[in-house]
Amino acid sequence: GESVGLHLPTLSVQEGDNSIINCAYSNSASDYFIWYKQESGKGPQFIIDIRSNMDKRQGQRVTVLLNKTVKHLSLQIAATQPGDSAVYFCAENMESGGYQKVTFGTGTKLQVIP
Amino acid sequence: ETGVTQTPRHLVMGMTNKKSLKCEQHLGHNAMYWYKQSAKKPLELMFVYNFKEQTENNSVPSRFSPECPNSSHLFLHLHTLQPEDSALYLCASSQVGGIPRYTFGSGTRLTVV
Numbered sequence: 209g210e211s212v213g214l215h216l217p218t219l220s221v222q223e224g225d226n227s228i229i230n231c232a233y234s235n236s237a238s239d240y241f242i243w244y245k246q247e248s249g250k251g252p253q254f255i256i257d258i259r260s261n262m263d264k265r266q267g268q269r270v271t272v273l274l275n276k277t278v279k280h281l282s283l284q285i286a287a288t289q290p291g292d293s294a295v296y297f298c299a300e301n302m303e304s305g306g307y308q309k310v311t312f313g314t315g316t317k318l319q320v321i322p
Numbered sequence: 323e324t325g326v327t328q329t330p331r332h333l334v335m336g337m338t339n340k341k342s343l344k345c346e347q348h349l350g351h352n353a354m355y356w357y358k359q360s361a362k363k364p365l366e367l368m369f370v371y372n373f374k375e376q377t378e379n380n381s382v383p384s385r386f387s388p389e390c391p392n393s394s395h396l397f398l399h400l401h402t403l404q405p406e407d408s409a410l411y412l413c414a415s416s417q418v419g420g421i422p423r424y425t426f427g428s429g430t431r432l433t434v435v
Contacts (some may be wrong), residue, residue, distance in 0.1 A: 251426030312365040
């Protein structure tokens with residue numbers, strides 16, 4: 209079936225350290241995986257995505273790793289800053305009838321300790 | 323601003339009221355979505371519109387009625403809601419056929435009393 213879940217509901221990280229947020233998915237047919245960040249009082253904001261035929265993609269201070277063997281996705285944030293404090297969602301997309309269908313995970317709250 | 327604007331930001335309504343949520347995007351996207359976000363739950367997809375046509379109704383109760391008059395505007399009409407409908411309602415848009423990167427609005431915080 210379709211399910212996207214996160215291993216940890218809350219992650220506390222010291223400022224300057226690296227953060228790793230994990231996600232498990234179950235749909236092998238998903239073609240894209242996306243990470244969103246949601247700050248308090250705002251809607252989710254796109255961070256980075258990865259196509260299913262890739263295993264790593266890097267952005268500015270963020271890296272997404274995809275392990276299709278174990279159906280695992282992770283978001284790594286380098287040198288975590290207070291502004292990174294937010295809830296992070298992983299999401300998977302599967303094309304359905306020519307249209308996109310995105311399923312979101314529960315979310316992990318990242319708390320950055322100054 | 324993300325390019326997706328939702329109004330109102332906050333709404334308190336009684337169970338017998340009728341109200342509407344509005345979403346507007348000027349990103350040139352041709353798909354729009356309504357999501358419900360409750361505490362400690364995944365984002366729940368409610369409705370999907372592609373090219374102004376509703377392509378998905380995710381078993382949403384009839385007390386929620388969507389309307390998409392054009393590809394830039396999306397409404398969610400509410401009537402006889404229940405307290406458990408209290409949540410953050412998020413609108414999103416994307417480009418059909420492109421990479422599934424959704425742009426979300428800031429949401430409407432709905433409280434049903």
